[in-house]
Amino acid sequence: MKKALITGITGQDGSYLSSFLIGKQYEVHGLLRRSSSFNTGRVDHLYKDTHDPSAKLILHYGDMTDGSSVRKVLQEVQPDEIYNLAAQSHVRVSFELPEYTADVVATGTLRLLEAVQDYANSGRPIRLYQAGSSEMFGSAPPPQSETTPFHPRSPYAVSKVAAHWYCVNYREAYNLFICNGILFNHESPHRGETFVTRKITRALARIKLGLQNHLYLGNMEARRDWGFAGDYIEAMWLMLQSDKADDYVVATGESYSVREFLEEAASQLDVDWEKVVKIDSRYLRPAEVDFLQGDPSKAERELGWKPRVSFRELVAMMVEHDFEQAKQECTLRDAGHSVAVRGAAYA
Ligand code: NAP
Ligand code: G4F
DSSP: OOEEEEETTTSHHHHHHHHHHHHTTOEEEEEEOOOSSOOOTTTGGGOOOTTSTTOOEEEEEOOTTOHHHHHHHHHHHOOSEEEEOOOOOOHHHHHHSHHHHHIIIIIHHHHHHHHHHHHHHTTOOOEEEEEEEGGGTTTSOSSBOTTSOOOOOSHHHHHHHHHHHHHHHHHHHHOOEEEEEEEOOEEOTTSOTTSHHHHHHHHHHHHHTTSOSOEEESOSSOEEOOEEHHHHHHHHHHHHHSSSOOEEEEOOSOOEEHHHHHHHHHHHHTOOHHHHEEEOGGGSOSSOOOBOOBOOHHHHHHHOOOOOSOHHHHHHHHHHHHHHHHHHHHHHHHTTOOOOOSOSSOO
């Protein structure tokens, strides 16, 4: 049985990847950061008590800002594959928390690479996937591919570029099997509620059922290449099954504006968005990434990877999920419970 270690296991991608790897008979271990409230909601359905011999998901406390914890978990688990997904992954928030973002995203990756190098030196084979981002392309014109030069536009993106080059450097210097995935935006019902797609589908569903009145957004003209997270985690795995460690763009090859996403979601819910959407400059970024559209031909050619879910199907999946969730909120409201929008912070 293969063992995988996933950092960022409690995030959107971590949850899809865990489920996928368990389906492939892996034993899955995850790095769990300490939180004062439960942060395992996305993987609870996969979790069994560790005393149960059929448990396939094991969580270990650790944090990317604490190198000793990363090293200890790696030594304890002895994985065949590592998926480094942990990040402060919100671009707007990275302008508020630039040092912390760099510590987790850039230096955190370096800490992991140092631990991996020592582990590999003791003769144990190991493969590492690094979660790179299309944000690294920033203002480089589309379509962006593996040969497009990076021009990052946020502390988050600069940190991802540093992590990318740390990985290339450790691959070349120490002959380690490390792949950088350069993934374009991917979404799902598990997407964090402060990313624009989920913010839109949640808010429109709640507006439809009278749970809120308005949706406040920033730049509606930015264009993104949006795919389904469930498709993208398969590309991560395929990279690590390949004969050769390399870097790959993972994208759909199509691009839509935030406005087009909003129009599609509103039409599926039959909501007149022009009456309820307002622009709030707090959601604008000091520097924006205007146009992302990936060229995934290398991943298709070399890994046999292709996205399955279309833009329209992705919106429908998210709308359906959030409409169901809003209906449950209505039930709670009718039973006298509070159903305020969760999360006091803006993003
Ligand atoms: P996400 O939902 O924001 O999840 C991030 C994960 O990292 C969570 O499990 C989070 O833990 C964990 N984390 C944050 N800080 C940490 C720390 N200091 N130590 C340990 N763990 C920490 O992100 P995602 O959408 O799944 O994305 C996965 C990775 O792919 C990220 O690296 C992201 O930057 C990158 N990426 C994402 C996309 C996309 O469109 N989704 C595209 C390109 C690249 P908590 O649950 O406790 O917060
Ligand atoms: O949904 P977003 O916050 O995602 P963004 O910035 O593209 O970053 C995501 O994708 C990256 C891959 O390209 C990942 F690396 C990163 O970790 C993250 O998962 O914003 C998308 C667009 C932006 O142009 C933003 O300015 O939507 C625009 N937008 C407009 N109004 C908004 C809002 N974004 C957010 N979060 N909230 C708004 O109200």
